[in-house]
Amino acid sequence: MKYPAQEIELKWQKFWEENKVSKTDLSEPEKKHYGLVMFIYPSGAKLHCGHWYNYAPADTFFRLKKLQGYNIFEPMGYDAFGLPAENFAIKTGIHPQDSTIKNIEEIREQLRRIGTLYDWDHELMTCDPKYYKWNQWLFLKLYEKGLAYRQNAPVNWCESCQTVLANEQVQSDGTCERCHNFVIKKNLTQWFFKITQYAEELLSDLEKIDWPEKTKLMQRNWIGKSYGVELKFRIVDSDEYIPVFTTRPDTLFGVTYVVLAPEHPLVEKLTTVENRQSVLNYIEKVKHETEIERLSTVKEKTGVPLGSFAINPVNNEQVPIWIADYVLFTYGTGAVMAVPGHDERDFEFAKKFNLPIQKVILEKGTKPGDELQKAFVDIGEMINSGQFTGLNSDIGIEKISDYLEAEKIGVRKVNYRLRDWLISRQRYWGTPIPIIHCEKCGEVPVPEKDLPVILPYDVDFKPTGESPLTRNEKFMNINCPKCNSPSRRDPDTMDTFVDSSWYHLRFLNPHIDDAMFDTQLAKKWMPVDTYIGGAEHATMHLLYARFIHKFLRDIGMLDCDEPYQKLRHQGTITNQGAKMSKSRGNVVNPDEFVEKYGADVFRMYLMFMGPYETGGDWSDKGIVGVNRFVNRVYELFNTLSAKVRSIQYIDNIDIDNLTITEKSIYRKTNQTLKKVVEDIEELRFNTAVAALMGLLNELSVLNKVENPKLTFYVLERFAFMLSPLAPHLAEECWQILGKRKSIFEEPVWFTYEKKAIVEDKVTLVVQVNGKLRAAIEVDIDGDEELIKQNAKQDPRVAKFLESKQIIKEIYVKNKILNIVVK
RNA sequence: GCCGAAGUGGCGGAAUUGGUAGACGCGCUGGACUCAAAAUCCAGUGGGGCUCACACCUCGUGCCGGUUCGAGUCCGGCCUUCGGUACCA
Numbered sequence: 001m002k003y004p005a006q007e008i009e010l011k012w013q014k015f016w017e018e019n020k021v022s023k024t025d026l027s028e029p030e031k032k033h034y035g036l037v038m039f040i041y042p043s044g045a046k047l048h049c050g051h052w053y054n055y056a057p058a059d060t061f062f063r064l065k066k067l068q069g070y071n072i073f074e075p076m077g078y079d080a081f082g083l084p085a086e087n088f089a090i091k092t093g094i095h096p097q098d099s100t101i102k103n104i105e106e107i108r109e110q111l112r113r114i115g116t117l118y119d120w121d122h123e124l125m126t127c128d129p130k131y132y133k134w135n136q137w138l139f140l141k142l143y144e145k146g147l148a149y150r151q152n153a154p155v156n157w158c159e160s161c162q163t164v165l166a167n168e169q170v171q172s173d174g175t176c177e178r179c180h181n182f183v184i185k186k187n188l189t190q191w192f193f194k195i196t197q198y199a200e201e202l203l204s205d206l207e208k209i210d211w212p213e214k215t216k217l218m219q220r221n222w223i224g225k226s227y228g229v230e231l232k233f234r235i236v237d238s239d240e241y242i243p244v245f246t247t248r249p250d251t252l253f254g255v256t257y258v259v260l261a262p263e264h265p266l267v268e269k270l271t272t273v274e275n276r277q278s279v280l281n282y283i284e285k286v287k288h289e290t291e292i293e294r295l296s297t298v299k300e301k302t303g304v305p306l307g308s309f310a311i312n313p314v315n316n317e318q319v320p321i322w323i324a325d326y327v328l329f330t331y332g333t334g335a336v337m338a339v340p341g342h343d344e345r346d347f348e349f350a351k352k353f354n355l356p357i358q359k360v361i362l363e364k365g366t367k368p369g370d371e372l373q374k375a376f377v378d379i380g381e382m383i384n385s386g387q388f389t390g391l392n393s394d395i396g397i398e399k400i401s402d403y404l405e406a407e408k409i410g411v412r413k414v415n416y417r418l419r420d421w422l423i424s425r426q427r428y429w430g431t432p433i434p435i436i437h438c439e440k441c442g443e444v445p446v447p448e449k450d451l452p453v454i455l456p457y458d459v460d461f462k463p464t465g466e467s468p469l470t471r472n473e474k475f476m477n478i479n480c481p482k483c484n485s486p487s488r489r490d491p492d493t494m495d496t497f498v499d500s501s502w503y504h505l506r507f508l509n510p511h512i513d514d515a516m517f518d519t520q521l522a523k524k525w526m527p528v529d530t531y532i533g534g535a536e537h538a539t540m541h542l543l544y545a546r547f548i549h550k551f552l553r554d555i556g557m558l559d560c561d562e563p564y565q566k567l568r569h570q571g572t573i574t575n576q577g578a579k580m581s582k583s584r585g586n587v588v589n590p591d592e593f594v595e596k597y598g599a600d601v602f603r604m605y606l607m608f609m610g611p612y613e614t615g616g617d618w619s620d621k622g623i624v625g626v627n628r629f630v631n632r633v634y635e636l637f638n639t640l641s642a643k644v645r646s647i648q649y650i651d652n653i654d655i656d657n658l659t660i661t662e663k664s665i666y667r668k669t670n671q672t673l674k675k676v677v678e679d680i681e682e683l684r685f686n687t688a689v690a691a692l693m694g695l696l697n698e699l700s701v702l703n704k705v706e707n708p709k710l711t712f713y714v715l716e717r718f719a720f721m722l723s724p725l726a727p728h729l730a731e732e733c734w735q736i737l738g739k740r741k742s743i744f745e746e747p748v749w750f751t752y753e754k755k756a757i758v759e760d761k762v763t764l765v766v767q768v769n770g771k772l773r774a775a776i777e778v779d780i781d782g783d784e785e786l787i788k789q790n791a792k793q794d795p796r797v798a799k800f801l802e803s804k805q806i807i808k809e810i811y812v813k814n815k816i817l818n819i820v821v822k
Numbered sequence: 823g824c825c826g827a828a829g830u831g832g833c834g835g836a837a838u839u840g841g842u843a844g845a846c847g848c849g850c851u852g853g854a855c856u857c858a859a860a861a862u863c864c865a866g867u868g869g870g871g872c873u874c875a876c877a878c879c880u881c882g883u884g885c886c887g888g889u890u891c892g893a894g895u896c897c898g899g900c901c902u903u904c905g906g907u908a909c910c911a
Contacts, residue, residue, distance in 0.1 A: 218906065326909050328909085345911080417910055622834060686836085690845065769892090810891050818892060
């Protein structure tokens with residue numbers, strides 16, 4: 001009998017819905033498990049295989065938790081603001097709100113068909129004023145605490161998207177991560193969130209959370225903490241001085257020039273008349289370079305001298321001041337002391353412009369007089385370094401730092417690579433920034449009582465380079481809340497990473513309208529216990545969410561320090577080697593597979609394809625195998641149900657009264673039970689499915705077994721193991737067994753029986769000189785001498801022992817016997 | 823360039839702490855069922871040698887070398903692929 005997937009799956013989906021199986025009672029947090037997957041971005045494309053690959057296996061994991069007795073909360077929502085909807089609107093003229101709502105309707109149906117345990121009463125969408133009102137509220141709180149500020153800054157600008165991109169949204173080849181066009185630089189006044197204030201805690205709290213080491217490492221590198229000294233270089237014939245940050249104060253005697261970033265405010269003051277024109281030309285040239293170009297290591301070094309000189313504070317030597325694009329204004333002090341002898345970039349630069357190279361650290365095994373072929377950046381003996389000469393440079397770092405502090409030339413400092421989070425977007429489809437610009441009062445926050453600042457529907461969102469909202473006079477014109485004079489609203493909208501930095505909190509009660517989220521529930525239900533999503537969010541979303549979480553904690557709304565206790569990534573499903581995307585035209589539509597084979601087959605196939613964290617290239621080659629498995633299972637239950645009809649419950653199986661075949665089935669069932677549960681727990685879905693297939697193969701003899709009790713025992717456990725993997729089929733099988741309650745309605749749990757999985761015979765491998773010669777059946781924990789004797793008498797072994805001398809015997813109990821002969 | 827991960831049959835992939843390499847599935851081959859096909863079921867399936875056959879021998883986890891009684895697994899060097907990152911002073 002063929003498994004009628006559509007009929008049965010819809011039946012159980014309806015059942016779970018109507019019987020509130022997927023509904024979570026949040027008032028019972030005692031054994032709670034908040035299971036979260038990254039919410040969906042309804043960008044015009046529908047649900048594709050990549051989404052399925054995230055959501056279906058995650059649901060399998062969460063269903064196992066439910067069976068374990070956890071009160072599991074699985075919500076789903078829509079990350080509904082953002083560029084793709086707006087770009088789609090620009091192309092087609094369909095309003096982003098209309099296309100988004102329509103997409104969500106379709107996606108919701110697709111999501112329901114997966115058969116997950118989403119509690120739909122908690123659904124949310126970020127483009128809802130009831131949601132984004134709290135983005136604005138969050139903004140005001142950050143503003144209140146001085147953590148939201150405006151600054152004129154060089155920003156990445158995408159000509160095609162007509163918007164600002166955060167540094168991390170620009171790809172390594174200098175293109176926009178969304179549209180893949182080249183990014184240029186532009187100066188704009190922008191809103192920033194001061195994530196750097198939390199740099200230290202974001203770094204140190206990584207130790208508290210169960211995340212992949214790889215992801216933690218990426219965040220550590222992104223935050224980029226370094227220890228060093230900030231010191232001042234005075235300037236010849238000037239009262240000005242240049243602060244520089246260095247991690248290598250031990251090389252201070254080797255400074256032969258100083259470099260400023262071209263954007264550095266001192267550049268103008270320190271440029272001599274003769275150099276003015278070349279400096280201006282250079283600055284102009286650098287303006288057209290993207291940051292990626294500037295930072296390219298393959299590009300030849302460029303720079304120009306200012307004509308002025310700085311004074312090395314330790315030896316009073318005068319060194320020239322240059323500007324060069326390899327020095328970034330955004331990092332450290334925007335200026336470096338150049339030590340070409342011991343820094344690769346400085347070395348390259350000095351070689352190109354014939355600047356002196358002074359050796360101050362001696363490499364072991366070389367002489368002070370040897371010419372440096374490349375920068376020596378390791379630790380060595382300090383030379384040419386005044387009173388520090390002779391010290392090992394790692395000690396020298398500390399001694400010079402002490403000296404600089406004592407002489408008040410410099411101070412020890414910790415520096416971070418992390419930059420503040422630029423949240424302004426010159427875009428329409430996002431959260432309006434709740435600030436009013438008044439000529440008299442300056443920037444004035446919108447009073448809380450006036451939130452939300454509603455994003456108007458009627459806006460010309462065609463890209464012109466300025467924010468689309470600027471052209472909506474009705475929106476823009478407002479009286480100042482302080483002085484009541486005519487003022488203008490801020491026309492920018494927020495980065496959508498603001499939306500996703502706290503959505504997990506809103507899920508707990510998306511209907512609350514007098515608070516950002518239900519703080520009482522959050523105190524009980526946070527942190528998210530298991531969060532599953534793509535590794536591509538390692539340094540953006542996952543860092544921003546941690547920052548916002550810590551901020552909300554600091555204003556008393558949360559108790560815990562971290563939002564996501566356990567994080568796991570699923571791999572990427574590619575197609576023909578490339579990530580699936582609409583533009584590449586390689587998106588695989590899951591619907592046709594769901595239609596043909598059903599959700600359970602599709603979900604199990606995705607899990608069976610390979611390791612979850614690896615992902616892989618899409619192929620539908622093997623899906624028939626899973627389909628066969630599902631049909632064989634259904635067949636098995638239908639065939640044997642009559643046999644076990646009278647049985648409702650059994651307490652245990654008496655192992656001693658089983659035939660050899662029965663015992664083998666009993667053992668295999670328990671071994672599989674152990675493996676399947678352990679594998680799903682570790683998200684090793686592929687081997688869990690394989691184990692269940694292996695058990696089914698073994699059960700082909702079950703119809704010959706005249707033992708209804710054992711048959712019932714095996715089938716009951718089989719359905720249980722199947723239930724997280726193929727929940728619809730498992731519920732059906734459970735019902736075929738005559739169970740009154742559904743598995744997930746009244747969660748059941750089976751533990752494997754320890755005594756059942758113990759084998760009494762074991763295969764012992766016999767090697768001679770490390771080569772496999774025989775595999776013999778022996779009693780488990782059998783007598784060593786007897787086993788050795790038997791092994792040597794085995795003809796396959798004996799013939800290799802003839803006329804040889806046994807030198808050594810290695811015996812590992814129940815595993816191997818290796819006889820070494822000469 | 824640097825950092826990280828990986829490389830196993832025709833294919834996707836298995837393989838606790840070093841201990842039978844190739845579980846499970848796809849595909850393929852043969853057989854059963856059928857008028858026939860599909861579906862299903864049964865058997866076989868890493869390469870080579872030898873054999874009527876059973877068996878047996880031998881090679882084999884990217885390449886070269888090492889440690890070990892024994893290496894897919896550990897160590898050193900190389901090659902390839904995929905991720906991450908971009909002069910961080």
